[in-house]
Amino acid sequence: MTPLENPSLRMRAARIIAHPATALAGIAAFTAGTIALALTADGYLVFVLALFALNVVVGVGLNVLLGLAGQISFGHVGFFAIGAYTTAIAVQNGLDYWLAFLLAGAISALAGGLLAMPALRVTGPYLAMMTIAFAFIVEHAAIELRHITGGHNGLMGFPAPEFMGRAFFVPELAILSSLLAGASLVAYFQLARGRWGMAMRAVADSEVAAQSVGLNPFAIKTVAFMVSACLTGLAGALFTPLQGFISPGTFPFFQSILFLLAVIVGGTGRLFGPVIGCLIVVLLPELLSGLAEYRLLIFGGIMLGVLLLAPKGIVGGLLSLLSAEEPRPARATGRDPRDLVRADGAAPAGLTVSGLGIAFGGVQAVRDVGFTAAPSQVTSVIGPNGAGKTTVLNMISGFYKPDNGSIALGDDLAGHAAWRMARAGIARTYQTTQLFDHLSVRDNVLTAMGAGRLGWLPGVPPGAAQVALAEDLLAFVGYTGPVARRAGDLPHVDKRLVEIARALATRPDVLLLDEPAAGLMSGDKIALGRLIRRIADVGLSVILVEHDMSMIMEISDKVIVLDAGAEIMTGTPTEVQTSDAVRRAYLGSGNYVGRPRATSPGHAARAEVLSTRHLTAGYGAAAALDRVDVTVKGGEMVAILGANGAGKSTLMRALSGLHRPVSGAILLEAKPVQEMDAHRIAAAGLALVPEGRQVFPMMSVRDNILMGGYLRRDLDAEAEIDTLLHRFPRLRDRIDAPAGVLSGGEQQMLAIARGLIARPHILLLDEPSLGLAPAIITELYDVLADLRDEGVTILLVDQMAALALAIADRGYVLENGRVVQAGEADELRRDASIEQAYLGGGVAAE
Amino acid sequence: MKTVADLTCLTRRCFAVVAIAALTASALPAAAQETVKIGLIASLSGPSAKSGEAITRGLMLAIDEINQAGGLLGMPVELIRRDDENNPGKGLTAARELVQREGVAVLFGGLQTPVSLALVPYMNQSQVPFMGPWAAGTPITKNGADPNYIFRVSAVDEMVDIALVERAVAVHGAKNPGMMLINNPWGESNEKGLTAALEAKGMPTAGIERIEANDIDVVPQLTRLKEAGADTIFMVANVGPSAQVMKSLERMGWDVPVVSHWGPAGGRFSELAGPRAADVEMIQTFTFSGNDSPKAAATLDALMAMFPEITGPADVTPAVGIANAYDAMHLTALAITNAGSLDGPAIREGYYAIDTYEGLIKTYQTPFTPDDQDALGPEDYVFTRFIDGEIIPIE
Amino acid sequence: MIASTLISGLALGSMYGLMALGFHVTYAVSKTVNFSQGSSMMFGAVMGYTFSVTLGWPLIFAVIAALACCAVLGLAVERFLVRPFARRGSDAWLMATVAGGIVLDNVILFTFGKEPRSFSSPLAENAVDVFGVGAYPLQLIIPVVGLGIALGLALVTAHTRLGKAMLAAVQRPETARLMGVDTQAVIAAAFAISAVFAGIAGLLIAPLFSVSAGMGVVFGLKAFAAAIIGGIQSAWGVMLAGLIYGCVEAVTTAYIGSSYTQIVSFSAVILVLVTMPNGIFGRAEINKV
Structure with missing residues (x-):
């Protein structure tokens, strides 16, 4: 057994990793190490070291945005440039460097806030575009505002910053950059484990849920943008005296992609991700200076490799090798529940x-x-x-x-x-x-405490009292699993x-x-x-x-x-x-008199068209279907009954291939189809008329019907549509109208017509009566009875049990994902337990 | 807490190992100085790569000759190249590396004026001579520093601009010329130079238009010049945008004389600019075509021997890059020999001490003085045309 | 002045529109895009040059072969740079396609060469007179081709099996699968079509410009801006936005000066998104709780 496989060793390692002291020691070691190198190495290396440290600062800033708040930015080079130019212009106008440094951070943060306002109204590619546009605008503004930025020629010749009479040249600046990198790592660490960081990650995970615990996503994301921009601007402010020359060409748009690359390759949302990422992005080219031309090719390759092979980045990937979950469940203090839930005891x-x-x-x-x-x-x-x-x-x-x-x-x-x-x-x-x-689990609860009021940045980690309260609450609701579980x-x-x-x-x-x-x-x-x-x-x-x-x-x-x-x-x-x-x-209306079959179809003798054996399916860890056995024979109409959440829709989705994976077997015409995707099951002869009709809203009624015949090579479109229109006369007048404007009843007719034109071996109907007026339901069920009489094999799910049983031959009752009852429709209709499944246990008892 | 405090022992060890490996590798000083190192920073990739390649060839040829003759100060000469990606920041970082880590004796470089300008303060501060074989921006050598470590064997914008104006007036009778300038510091430098040259002659300008490196269509700018009554166009742009100017002129059907800085020489101008390529009158410091000096013929032969892909004068575009770099390298060799050491200030003095050198472009007589650190002047400029991929002097 | 500005603007704009249409096609069916659409454009032009000039094939074959290469590129992008991430619900496809573009640009740089080459066309040699302004026939053809392709796309989606499958997959992906549409294949096809559109743009622009490994980067970004402004969900919206974007650029160049072109156009992008977060012709996507 290797040490990695030994659970107790893993646990011990994971505990050490998780301990705040480890992170702080790591930061201290990193900072001390870079400073030691800066003091001992030769001139050029010190310069590279300083660049590396500044990249780490930018990376940490970007990590706040990308790793905590989950927002992407292709515009960070813009903040870097704003920081650098602010400093350069300020010192050239006689401002003290250290004031200029602070000013650069403030102006960058302000720019970040201004960009966030519009940027956060949009997401995904729209946000990406907004930040790209920002980077270009900054670059071109630096060119065109030539009276203050020096235009293309840029600015140069800055007085060296001085502190206590000592001028700061490259070695001093390298030490300062290392300190700034260390400080930014500490700030990130503090932010990430504090309330703000939790709130940012909460917003990244689910804005909807964040709002319902009182977090204002807009404000939180804006703060993330500002913090991120501020750190990036401060790095820019140090870059100015370090490089001694800045021009628009120093801040190409492509640099933004390199910043992102460093964070993603290192490990998004990991404290030391940017450090590892910057080692690669800044130091690798120095090692490969002979291969300078291939630099971008190598970067592109590394980025692809990491994205595909280690989606959590290098640090994240290494950590997952060593991760172990603290198994401890919530500790309850046994307080009165009133104290847990009510703060002040006020009524x-x-x-x-x-x-x-x-x-x-x-x-x-x-x-x-x-x-x-x-x-x-x-x-x-x-x-x-x-x-x-x-x-x-x-x-x-x-x-x-x-x-x-x-x-x-x-x-x-x-x-x-x-x-x-x-x-x-x-x-x-x-x-x-x-x-x-x-x-x-525990952080989920902690995030909600204080109802969204987060206090000052960078924020403090929740105190012992809050942690105890969170665990009490978890114990109160009966959660017995580990509090550290994701x-x-x-x-x-x-x-x-x-x-x-x-x-x-x-x-x-x-x-x-x-x-x-x-x-x-x-x-x-x-x-x-x-x-x-x-x-x-x-x-x-x-x-x-x-x-x-x-x-x-x-x-x-x-x-x-x-x-x-x-x-x-x-x-x-x-x-x-x-x-x-x-x-x-x-x-459903008890007065609907369904048309039972005129004659017995003799289905007992027919072959099975569709059947399941121990069909089990679930969402996440919960089983929504539990060993379900259902059979439909040729020409039969079978109803699946049960309350909402009983598993009816999951069954239909599993049968039609929309829900995968499932265990157990689904046999369609004796062929196993449980592993097939929906489009192949459709080709095998099963048509589902889905819940909520799901017509193609922008297509005409005719095209909707034709779409149903997508797989048919022998389709005689005009004739078959005409036949269907006889069956559904309401559709005839609307044949060229977009389906989206049809009424609910018309859409349901259309959805059935669309299913029928496929000439399926079996037609599945999921909640056809849902949300329809009684008159329409009657019309609809008459059509279904006709289809049944014509010998179409039908599996029907309807919440309106009375309706479904009025026309079905047989039925199954689902409860909690299991078949609890099966039988002829007549028997089920008379069985009071059906009502119980719908209206609760009380009915049968009375 | 796991996700926030995620430094592992393993990661930390990895980090340390990588860092130490990286730093030792880079910290190791190049083994004791056994060679004379010459640095080159130029665009080795991107649209100007061809020019970077020409400079490299000129340097390699000269270095080869120098090493054949026994090297400098008893040591062989070695060329170390870095790509600046046409980014001043990258160029400056590369300069630091070559000066501080590699300890180059002289740094060549800066294909583009912006990159060169970024390097100037640093080179003067580190007291390592800088030799410009290409970028023509006036303030590169005239940078106001004393002592000034920046030398150049190339054209100088303000003098080129005087020559361009003279030509436009003398040959085309220009009275109201317009300018098409690339929107970068090189364009800015020439805007100043051309404006000054026109003022000296008391002439107006029809307009100053700017072009971007990626402009596909410059008809709008040209139309403005045309409407302002321009009778000649001064063109200052790299090969790509210059080609777009000629294509747009062709499309407009505007038959106006174009007198150009040497930008088009940087690439396949004949191919890119289409039928109007040959109309451009372009300033050069050197051509192989139509050059009957024995040195030119010998150099061409040597180039063909050294680089098998060269089969004739048409393959040595841009010839100016080769010639400038070749002469600059030989002048540098003389300066180092004069200095007797690789000490920067001594080499600088060594440049001033050069007496006569029979070069490829011309015979240099005291090419550098503290007042004029440019080895080439207006008398060395020739006007040429690009004909079928070859740069031919105009008779 | 106005005529020449419009000719330039419409030609450029239809290029943006064509590439933006490529963004639209993949976004509509899969909510993903190839962020390196500019590289696909470059690839089309480079392949066209290689087949036609280097290998000397007849132009028509060279164009077909180049577009076929683009289609294969599109399939590869979907298969290796988008699908692995989209499948696990990650939006890392965005960075993956950026990285893929960097790799492709650089591979082309080292194989095709670093120098821009000229891909001449008889349609871009002799200018014709239009309203007193000279223009290459190609410049007049480009908008026609661009709009023609947009129209073609509309016809194809309305009247062919693949087109209908795409429409269905756009409107109700799950239901489309129930009809037997292999939505994964539709998405792959969309990426192929997207790359072909970019390739067409590359082949059309090449004779007016030049062919080089880096030619697509700026184009790709501007086309993406057009797609976003137009509202990436709307085919005609992105085409129109492309034309508008091209005209805004040309007008800015002609009347304010080309150094302000990018500031003006990118500021316009932000302004549009601030006032219309879903683009000019886009509709809001409704989030259900």
Whole structure:
């Protein structure tokens, strides 16, 4: 066993690495080493050493931006030039060098702030372009402002800086550069482990989540830009006396790419990444001076090699060889939960929402919703898919600005930005968990403390009291894993818990939970339900959006039912469960009389078209499908039933190849397809009409249909489209209209037509009735019944169980990713347990 | 905390090893001075690479001859080259390396005026003679330093500019000439020179237009000159932009005389500039074509022997680079011999002590004095045309 | 003056537009671009020169072969510099394509040679008179070719199988896979098309300029600026922005002076992005919580 494989040695090494003293000792060794070299080496080497140290300073500055805040800049040579020119012009006008040095840092920081304002409104390639433009503007401004910059000829002949009567020439400047490099490393170290650094990394990971813990992403990114520009400008200020000559040609745009190269090759976001990167970028060419012409070729090659082979850079790559995770779980001090969540013990205010409404593109998503979430109560918001539940949460938490209505928590907060909402005391979690994936579990919680107020730069690391509080919170929510684990590596259930702990760390008055139970196993759901109850008992107003009815019924004090954006009922769990209106909203209109088959198709004798064996699939660590066995025979219509989050959509995605990888087997016409990608499964004869129709909005209706026949060589386009239009007469008038302008019902018809023209062996339909008006649903289901009668093999998923069972031959019931029941449609229709799956355990008990 | 404090023992050791290796390798002084080192800093890559190559060839030829004759001060002469990438900062860094680490006796270089100007203060400060075989910017040698370590065997802008104006007036009867100048310090230097030369003659200028190295189309600038009634154009630009000027003139169908600095000599001007290439009257200090001096013929033969890829006068473009560097190297050898040591100030004095040298360009008589550190003057300029890739003197 | 400025501006602008169209094609299907589009342009010109001048092939074959080389380059860029990163959700493709461009530029520098060469064309030898201004036929042809290719792209996407697959992949990538479209292949094809567009730009500009290893860098950056200004999601937007960018440059050169061209045009880029963060013709991408 090599030392690297020995877990205890690895652990010990990792502990040494992680210890702050190691980093500080490393910085001290680096600084002392470069200074020692500067004192002993010959003239030219000292000069190179000084250049190296200045590059390290720039690299550290860029690392703040790229490694912490996750923003790219191709414009750093501009800040370097601004620092250099500021110094040169200032000293030539008689300013003391040291004042000029500080001025250079200040002006560069200012330039960074000014660039950040517009630059941070854009991302990705737009941000890259903005910084490129900045670099060019600086270069050309230096040329054209010739009366102060000397134009192309640049500036030269600067008096040597003096300190205590000693003139600073190259050796002194090299020592000073080394000190500046050391200082910048210390600053980075302090920044990175302090609240600001955490906030920057949080913003880089998820701006959405950052806002919901009170962080203002715009301000944080602007500060990152300014810090980065300031360090780069200070390096420029030392470059001026070191080089003794500056001109626009000294700061070519390409230098920005070399700065980036140093950071990326060394290891983005690693303390010593820029040091290693600059060793390569600055010192390698000195070693290879005979190969000067090939310098760029070699750099390009190194950069590609590192990007492909060591995505974390050299330092990151080496560290991952030695990394080991501290296995310690959270330590609880056993404090009263009230002390964890409530700071001052003041009675929290309740949240009152009234008249809330919002429209998207003319569609009224939510209208006139109002309720009060009282302290110490769980107020649940339920409703079928598309009812507007999450939209309501998004308005309360500030991600959407409501068109009308008020959100009162003491003051009216309606329309405030998300981070202000969080600071005002409204915390939330998300349907898909939004943790800061690259931060540890504990840092995720620590980041949320103080609700976004970060204090002065470079900031202090969280104190022992805060760490203890974070661990208490983690213990409180029931997280038992290691506190040092990277949040992105957590299993699904732990992500949910940590997200709740993080929300609580902001010390909120109101906690919004968006489908916290989705994707959890039943045991975890029960624990989660208890946790939510305990949170309410501490005195918070909890607002819960959830599909798991048994949980809702068990822990809610009040239930608000939304349908199609409007409130249809408010009451106690029992009242809601017994309401016909609610039942209809969930199970579909009971008055739809589906057309059962006229004659038995005799499908028992037919061959299997599609079947699964122990199909298992998951998102991250959680299994969304657990050993599912489903079979569809030729000419059959089979329905998959189950509540939201039961795994129905995952099953459809797995069958059609959109969800990969899966384990177990999927057989299509007896051929295994579980490893095939979606386009090949389509070619093998499976067509999925996806949830939400997914028509191609900018294509005409005709082109949408033709797209469905993409793989068919024998397509008689006109005739077949005409046949389909007979089946879907609503589409005939709109055949040349872009599909995006069609109504929901028309889009659904189109999506089915698009599936049919492929002449599939089996047609999969995912939630075809979702969000459609009852009349349209009837029309749609009549078409499906026709198709069934014509012998099309269909696998149907619909939340409206009654509808689906009205026309299906057989059905499967999914719960928590497992098949809990299977049988003939008639049997299932009469089975009360179906209702239980939808509306919670209470129903069957009554 | 793991992510922030990430210096590992391993990394640190690696760092130390790499650093020590790097620094020892670079710190090792070149073994005791057994050769006379001559440095060259020039553009060895990029669009001006051809000129850098010409200077290299001239130097190598001269050094070869010197070494054949027994070297200098009993030691062989060695050439050390560095690429400046046409970046003054890079050039200055390279100069530090060659002076401080390699300990060159004399530094040649600076193809472009900006690079040379950046080197001037440093060379004067380190007291190592600097020899310019190409860049023509006036302030390079006239830099106001005393003592001045900067010498040149090349054209000088202010004198070239006087010659360009004389030619425009004498041959083309120019009354209202316009300027097309590259937008860099070389252009700036000539703007001053041309303006002064025109003022001396009491002539106006139709306009001063600038071109960028990457301009594809300079019709807008030329149109402005045309509308201002320019009757002759002074062109100061490197080969690429000069070619774009000629193409744009061709396109405009404007048949105006073009009197040019020597920029076009730096590359394949005939090929790049198209049909109008031969119309340019270009100043040179030397050509092989049409040169009947025996020294020129002998040098051409020697070049063809040394570089097999050279098969005739057309392959030795730009000849000025070769000739200037060749003569400058021989003059430097004389200066070192006069100095009797490799000490910078002594070599500087050695340059002043040169009496007569029969060079390729001309026979030099006391080429350098503290008042005039330029070995070539207006009397050495010839006007030429680029014909089928060859630079031919105008009869 | 105005006529000549416009002729220059439109010719340059359609080059920018053509290359910007290349950025658009790949961004639309994959949200990635080849940041070294300038190198693809250079590659087209260098290959064209090599086949036509060095090897002496007939021009038409040389052009086809050069564009084929560009297509292969585009496929290689996608396969080795974009896909490995896009697959793991990293945006390191940006730096990888920059690095790839540096490598290609330098390999060409050492194989093709350091000197610019002239790639003459009969279309750029004898000027014709247009509104009293001399212009090479090529200069007049370039905008026509540029707009023709943009039109061609529109027709191809509207009427061919590949085009429809691309449109589908742009609008709903996942659904396109359900229809049997191999979206990975579509993305690869988009990179090939993108490189071919750049190659065409390189071949068209070469006779007016010269061929050298470094010729594409500035062009690539300006084309990217045009793509961003136009709103990289919109095909006609980037083409128009390219034309506008070229005209702004020409007008600045003609009326203010060429030394201000880059300051003016790059300031315009920032100004546009400040006022319209998604470009002039772009639409906001909606972020869902």
